Amino acid sequence: MKQSILFSKTRKESPKDEVSKNADLLIRAGYIHKEMAGVYTFLPLGLRVLSNINEIVRQEMNKIGGQEMFLSALQERTIWEKTGRWSDQSVDIWFKTKLKNDTVLGLGFTHEEPLTNLMRDHIRSWRDLPRYVYQIQTKFRNEIRAKSGIIRGREFLMKDLYSFCRDQKEHDAFYEIVKDAYMKIFARAGIADKTYITFASGGSFSKYSHEFQTLTSAGEDTIHLCLNCKIAINDEIIKENPACPRCGNRKLKREKSIEVGNIFSLGTRFSEAFGLVYVDEKGAKIPVIMGSYGIGPGRLMGVIAELLSDEKGLIWPEEVAPYEIHLIAINDKTGAVVGLGEKYEAELEEKNISVLFDDRDARAGEKFADADLIGIGRQVIVSEKNSAAGIVEIKSRMTGTAEKKKWETFVQEITHEK
Amino acid sequence: MKQSILFSKTRKESPKDEVSKNADLLIRAGYIHKEMAGVYTFLPLGLRVLSNINEIVRQEMNKIGGQEMFLSALQERTIWEKTGRWSDQSVDIWFKTKLKNDTVLGLGFTHEEPLTNLMRDHIRSWRDLPRYVYQIQTKFRNEIRAKSGIIRGREFLMKDLYSFCRDQKEHDAFYEIVKDAYMKIFARAGIADKTYITFASGGSFSKYSHEFQTLTSAGEDTIHLCLNCKIAINDEIIKENPACPRCGNRKLKREKSIEVGNIFSLGTRFSEAFGLVYVDEKGAKIPVIMGSYGIGPGRLMGVIAELLSDEKGLIWPEEVAPYEIHLIAINDKTGAVVGLGEKYEAELEEKNISVLFDDRDARAGEKFADADLIGIGRQVIVSEKNSAAGIVEIKSRMTGTAEKKKWETFVQEITHEK
Numbered sequence: 001m002k003q004s005i006l007f008s009k010t011r012k013e014s015p016k017d018e019v020s021k022n023a024d025l026l027i028r029a030g031y032i033h034k035e036m037a038g039v040y041t042f043l044p045l046g047l048r049v050l051s052n053i054n055e056i057v058r059q060e061m062n063k064i065g066g067q068e069m070f071l072s073a074l075q076e077r078t079i080w081e082k083t084g085r086w087s088d089q090s091v092d093i094w095f096k097t098k099l100k101n102d103t104v105l106g107l108g109f110t111h112e113e114p115l116t117n118l119m120r121d122h123i124r125s126w127r128d129l130p131r132y133v134y135q136i137q138t139k140f141r142n143e144i145r146a147k148s149g150i151i152r153g154r155e156f157l158m159k160d161l162y163s164f165c166r167d168q169k170e171h172d173a174f175y176e177i178v179k180d181a182y183m184k185i186f187a188r189a190g191i192a193d194k195t196y197i198t199f200a201s202g203g204s205f206s207k208y209s210h211e212f213q214t215l216t217s218a219g220e221d222t223i224h225l226c227l228n229c230k231i232a233i234n235d236e237i238i239k240e241n242p243a244c245p246r247c248g249n250r251k252l253k254r255e256k257s258i259e260v261g262n263i264f265s266l267g268t269r270f271s272e273a274f275g276l277v278y279v280d281e282k283g284a285k286i287p288v289i290m291g292s293y294g295i296g297p298g299r300l301m302g303v304i305a306e307l308l309s310d311e312k313g314l315i316w317p318e319e320v321a322p323y324e325i326h327l328i329a330i331n332d333k334t335g336a337v338v339g340l341g342e343k344y345e346a347e348l349e350e351k352n353i354s355v356l357f358d359d360r361d362a363r364a365g366e367k368f369a370d371a372d373l374i375g376i377g378r379q380v381i382v383s384e385k386n387s388a389a390g391i392v393e394i395k396s397r398m399t400g401t402a403e404k405k406k407w408e409t410f411v412q413e414i415t416h417e418k
Numbered sequence: 419m420k421q422s423i424l425f426s427k428t429r430k431e432s433p434k435d436e437v438s439k440n441a442d443l444l445i446r447a448g449y450i451h452k453e454m455a456g457v458y459t460f461l462p463l464g465l466r467v468l469s470n471i472n473e474i475v476r477q478e479m480n481k482i483g484g485q486e487m488f489l490s491a492l493q494e495r496t497i498w499e500k501t502g503r504w505s506d507q508s509v510d511i512w513f514k515t516k517l518k519n520d521t522v523l524g525l526g527f528t529h530e531e532p533l534t535n536l537m538r539d540h541i542r543s544w545r546d547l548p549r550y551v552y553q554i555q556t557k558f559r560n561e562i563r564a565k566s567g568i569i570r571g572r573e574f575l576m577k578d579l580y581s582f583c584r585d586q587k588e589h590d591a592f593y594e595i596v597k598d599a600y601m602k603i604f605a606r607a608g609i610a611d612k613t614y615i616t617f618a619s620g621g622s623f624s625k626y627s628h629e630f631q632t633l634t635s636a637g638e639d640t641i642h643l644c645l646n647c648k649i650a651i652n653d654e655i656i657k658e659n660p661a662c663p664r665c666g667n668r669k670l671k672r673e674k675s676i677e678v679g680n681i682f683s684l685g686t687r688f689s690e691a692f693g694l695v696y697v698d699e700k701g702a703k704i705p706v707i708m709g710s711y712g713i714g715p716g717r718l719m720g721v722i723a724e725l726l727s728d729e730k731g732l733i734w735p736e737e738v739a740p741y742e743i744h745l746i747a748i749n750d751k752t753g754a755v756v757g758l759g760e761k762y763e764a765e766l767e768e769k770n771i772s773v774l775f776d777d778r779d780a781r782a783g784e785k786f787a788d789a790d791l792i793g794i795g796r797q798v799i800v801s802e803k804n805s806a807a808g809i810v811e812i813k814s815r816m817t818g819t820a821e822k823k824k825w826e827t828f829v830q831e832i833t834h835e836k
Contacts, residue, residue, distance in 0.1 A: 035493075073558075131423075
């Protein structure tokens, strides 16, 4: 992609109405546009990052047997009344709307109800279980305050996975599998070293649920780290018992954090409300045991922007960066440098290596500042001085270190990495 | 994908509350689930078809220079008041909702307004034009009646492309390019031979806009074909002048049809309302010339289901089918046939050929009926009788013809096709 064509522009000034670092950086670098508090548009660079995160999530969900589907946003009253979650008193984040005939509809803030309802058409016997179903879909939540950029949206993308099992044992085994899959996702997203499995309240069907909390000063939550077990405990649990549930340790470290994922055992709460039962080997009708498991890809993008950035701008981990290479042509008096850059760009694209090529008619300093703000990990600089010898300068956005290499050598190296 | 695990089940009975063929077939075959009139959930098979259509659209949009982004559904009053499209009197298909502080928001039924607004941050000079921007995003339209299955939804996916040009000439050239791209999309979706470029009213900025109308008895529109020019004219234009605008022919053929795409010249209607201007080479401020271009991937899927189906079920064109191959194991007394099928399935997946493998413990007749209903173009049957000789039977869903082949020969042939 040629930067001279990319429609989004960077800007030097911070937006006036943002207090969060993630929104400030992402707006200045041309990744997102604010429509209103908690509602953002994803510009081409931002959508590429979001799609990369979605793809990581999708791959890890497919690996554990997840089947992808896509539920609707518009929701009917009758479905939600079955579990007592329709009224604004019981759920205070509903957005409601109306059909022309005045029928009130809701905009889905989660999807346990409609999914449990539709699974009745597809689950009959023990042979139809277990099943794992997920979607990556837009949720709407009528938050009173939304000041955390894309970390807490009124409209945001959510990956929600739901499990349908025959018994508690089958459920518990899958619950552990999801825990591992989630940590793989956070590792690929570059935030694993700051992310802790966190004990949280389990509701009526299990003692604990689990959150995945990432340490950041921008955090809305407080967690308590057990450094022995490398796990955390959330505030709610600590108030009941200020000790690690695993080892009993009472010397816990208090930290600010943000929830990047959560997993819940739902037991039979939803299956009983909807009559989602299966017939077992002996002919008995048994309610299905359910679980739900969420990750917000947009929130994850915001957390990465908070954690992996510096005073110059964003620093994307490799797998989520909008492009693998930022190719930058500088000091081009005759047009020869951009010409060579175009050749390099075509060569990378031919090898399926994605590249943003700064072919703009602009000063080197401006290009470097923009490249640091945009934050692609590997900057490859083609200059008039080096181009005659076929040499490029490769600069790491993370470490700032640079080295010169023959173009061919560089291409060989990155092709090997893939 | 093993069919024994796929959670969706086929059903023999038609749903009671559907009058449209597309919804009837897609529900019976396990592609979609009806949430309410005009609102459908996409089950795994349905989402695969929808994603394939999205990918065709995306490829053709990228080829003509489209940059993908993703706008929000929630919309603010002030933006839409600038063009007079906020009130329910001017636009009667709005879904409106409210923030906690009683601020009224809309759910986007299109996106000219927010996009024109945000482009002011990115378009300044003649060097920043032309730009072509698109998204594949969920639209909400409060239709009074929604009885056409996924062809007319209250919530549906839309690909909307917008062009920003310096002058009419630049705009007109791109408008023609989009026409061609659209016909390529309809060709890949298997409906080109029934789809006509159709003259429609142009509004205030051009004499004509263009619709893409596909002939079908399920059509909500009436068009008038000029068989000389192989184009069509819509009812509105015909009422003013019952002749082909291209050749003057008055012998036109009246047909029922459905709109699968449309393209509009918007002139400066939106750019003037928002002050989206650029500075030209001479320093003058000129309003940007815009165009908008829509295709509904879900509607397209519905139209394909209407057109390409028979009494047995769906018949997907190759590029949109949920899987390339439907592998079917029959008459398996010992488990050896399914075992061989698993080997074949792995071999195809290894070659990146997608396959649905019917490994279920069910009668051959039931499997064939399900395969015809699901409608993957190429059915490959592994039976006890033929498996010893390494022979499979390849059946075309379209023609019903079958031929026997060595498995290796078949694999070689389809690998070559790719």
